[in-house]
Amino acid sequence: MNDDLLKYFPSQTHPLTLVSDPDRLLAGEALMAELTRRGFQVIQEDDPVLLRHCIEEVRPFTLDHPIILTTAGSLEDLPYDLYQCAYRINVSLHQFFPNLAYPVLQTLRPDQIEILETCQQPNQLLSRRKTIEFLLHTVFHADPAAFRQPHVLIAWLVDYHHQFSPLPDLLRNSLVDRLNGYSDYQAWNIDVLIRDAQAFQRFIQHEWQKSIDQSISGKQINEPQTAYSIPFSNDSQLQDLVPGLVRRGTIQPLQIEEQAGLPTWARPGVMFVDGRLQRLSMLLENTQQQVRAIQAGGQAGWNVWKGLALTWAELSSAIMQTDLAANSEQEEAYRSILRDMDPLFTVWLRNNYAALGAQRLPTPHHVHHIPHYLAYLRNSGSLDKVVLLILDGLSLTDWQVVSAAWSQRHTDWKMRTNLVFSQIPTITSISRYAMISGLRLTDFAEDINHCVSEARAWELFWSREGIAEAACKLLPLYYDRQIDQLPELQDPRVNFWCLIDDTLDRLAHHATLGAADQLSSLRLWLDPMHCTNSLPLETQLDAYLDQGYALFIASDHGHVEAVGVGQPSEGLVAQTRGKRVRLYQDRLAALRVQADFPDTIAWTDDGLLPDQMIALMPKGRDAFALNGEVVVTHGGISIDEVIVPFIQITKESNL
Structure with missing residues (x-):
């Protein structure tokens, strides 16, 4: 199917292409990556005001920088000035899978459609039931007859x-009905x-x-x-x-x-010694195998990198436990994985970051997709009031520690973790603002110092969804600073909360002894016996759950331990000066700095940054800091900084 679809998009042929794509065929990761490689920029925007803004940002349309505008509706509903001058295409699932029941196909996600495309298709028309059985078998490798044996079902799960x-x-309901028999x-x-x-x-x-x-x-x-x-x-x-x-x-x-x-x-x-050492050895082996598989398999998908990010986070948490003495061989194995993983991730991110940035529903991929996802859930009737807690600087490794502590204290909390990308560059003023506003950096680049405050940006997003401003509120949390915010947090008029807790970001920046120092401070914060701890936050979250709020926790960026390689002296040329990134509006100025610091990455043209903007970032785990200085910081494109958790917490009865 991908090959057939790509025939609609020859290079250097159409400056502007409009695509009616109700089944999200163009949302497949491999297809989007190939379109990006061919030079296309894909725009998907339902809001007419934001659509017009996006279109004006990319004008003029040229053969060297062609635009694809997708819509789930009719092409005739798009602005006439675009419709008139564009090459127009209509695509749908029944064109490519004519022998499968169309309503069943429509339930598949884009990644599942791409798997289906690689399977041998039936040579006769299948009924609804037969289509379900076909998809279970070919896409999900689920054989209800074989699942009669528990070991087969457990291995599959x-x-x-x-x-x-x-x-x-x-499909799940059909499978459950069979297995319940x-x-x-x-x-x-x-x-x-x-x-x-x-x-x-x-x-x-x-x-x-x-x-x-x-x-x-x-x-x-x-x-x-x-x-x-x-x-x-x-x-x-x-x-x-x-x-x-x-x-x-x-x-x-x-x-x-x-x-x-x-x-x-x-x-x-079972184990007869400290089980953490046993688990550490196993994690090292698992992570090595995952990295080798990516090296051997070429282009890994987003789901593969999510799996590696989770394993890597658990490994990092384990190896940095101060009371767990990893031996020199294990520490070297950890560093070896790091040396192999960072360049692999950099290459993959360059090829896929922009493509995934265009896919915000039904599953968010970037932090700026999160408000849109919450609005999508509201419009589908899945929630009517929500709390979005932003734990500023929460890395996936941090979440391994936090979730373990909270799970023990709150056995009725059920935490479901998804992963999303931070906005690059991964600094608070950009990535957090993107998450709150639902905008890409290119949409607010002219206001990078935020004349429109975060609180106002949160209100504006929900006002576009028809929510009154009085029902939306953003509030930074200061419970650890002897400030009583309880009356404000209990405002009954507010149904759409955005709460910001910067504790973890402060712990990271104050960790002068590196990542192990930062994790030790995090564990102290989670300890109820410590003078300043997370209990007030947990109590407030529990109260929101009891009041029927849908509760989500998100992070704007992670962080890394990095070593200084020197600091550029570019005067006022740099718009942002971080230890892991320098942001420039002047391309020549950025290239001059890169000439002095050749072990850097010039990040630009990713579909989310403005065309004229360049982010200059040190490679690997280096930092723009004094030579040899160890810092815990963020701003770059390592797996620890870019891939962050997005969590939903619910209260449910135990299984």
């Missing part, structure tokens, strides 16, 4: 939850296990705990246990899964004092 590509409701699964909540990766992991961990308790209690390991939902003890095929479940983190090894009576198959899932 592990892979499925690592793909970050959830089943559409229609099997007697082995009467005690399982199949629907929740498919929908919620954390619930699945808790379920497996709980059953593993029961199996180990049975083993060390003195009972026969092969004694039938009808109370068990997962019969590890008497199913050799389930036992064969244990090493893989541990390696992928689905099972966390249980610490026991002795191994008397413990069968050989259970030993990969």
Whole structure:
């Protein structure tokens, strides 16, 4: 399908192309990357005012810089001056998959459509039910008949939850109905296990705990246990899964004092020493394998990088625990992964950052997509009031630590983590403003010092959605500074909150001893016994959940430990002077600085920066700071700075 679609977009042929794309065929990652490589800039904007602004920004349309404007509606509904002069195309799923039921196809996400395109298509027309079965088998590798055996279903669920590509409701419901008919699964909540990766992991961990308790209690390991939902003890095929479940983190090894009576198959899932060292070794191995797979496989997709980012964050959190003595071999392995990963990510980001920036629904990819996603949920009836908490500077590694502490204290909180890109350059004044306003940097570049305040930008976004200004409020939090904000936080008129907590950003910038210092300070902040801690914030979030608010947590950027390589002396030429980025409006000035600092990256023309703007960033983990100075900072394009968590917290009953 991609090859057929690309035939509509020959290079150097049409300055402006309008595409009616109700099924989001142009949102596929591989297709968007190829269009970007051919020089096209893709614009997708439903708001007529913002659309006009975007179009005027990219004028004049030329063969050297062609524009594709996509819409889910009719081309005739676009402005006439664009319609009149453009090359016009209509594309839809039934053109490319004529033998599959169109309403079922419409439930697929763009990445799933790209997988379908690589599969052998049926040679006859399929009914709705047969289409569902075909898609389950070809796109999701789900075989309900094979899933009658628990070890097959568990192995599939592990892979499925690592793909970050959830089943559409229609397909999931069909699969759940089939599996609920099997007697082995009467005690399982199949629907929740498919929908919620954390619930699945808790379920497996709980059953593993029961199996180990049975083993060390003195009972026969092969004694039938009808109370068990997962019969590890008497199913050799389930036992064969244990090493893989541990390696992928689905099972966390249980610490026991002795191994008397413990069968050989259970030993990969237990530990007799500090389990963190065992987990660290496993994380190093997993991360190395993921990096090698990207090196060997060429162009990895966004879902592959999300998986690596999560593993890398857990590894970074583990290796920087001050009370966990990683040996020199493990530390060198960590640094080796870093040396391989950073250039790989830089190349991939250059090719895909702009393409993914055009895809904001139904899943956000960039921080400036987040308000649009919240509005999308409101318009679909999924929420009527919301709290967006911005934890300024929250890296994915930080979130590993924060979520672990909060999960223990709030067992009724269910935290679902998605990943998005920060706005490049990854500095607060740009990335946080993009998140609050829903705008790209190119949309507010002339007001980079923000004559329109963040609070006003939040109100303006929701006013475009028809929400009264009195119902929208942005509030920086100062609960750690002896300021009573409780009356303001309880304002009953406000249904759309944006709260900003800069504690984590301050901890990072004050970490003079590097990343380990920053994580130690973060753990102190999470400790209820410390004088300044996160409990007031948690209490307020819990109150919002009880009041029926939809609660989301987002980050504007992450951070890295970097080493100084010197500071440019460019006078007033640089618009922004950070330790990981210098921002220039003058291209020649940026190139002069780069001549003095050749180990830098000149970032420009990404579809989100204005054409004339250049961000100059040190490569790897270097910083514009005194030679040899260790700093914890942000602004660059490392995986730690760019890929950040976007979390939804709900209150639900435990599985």
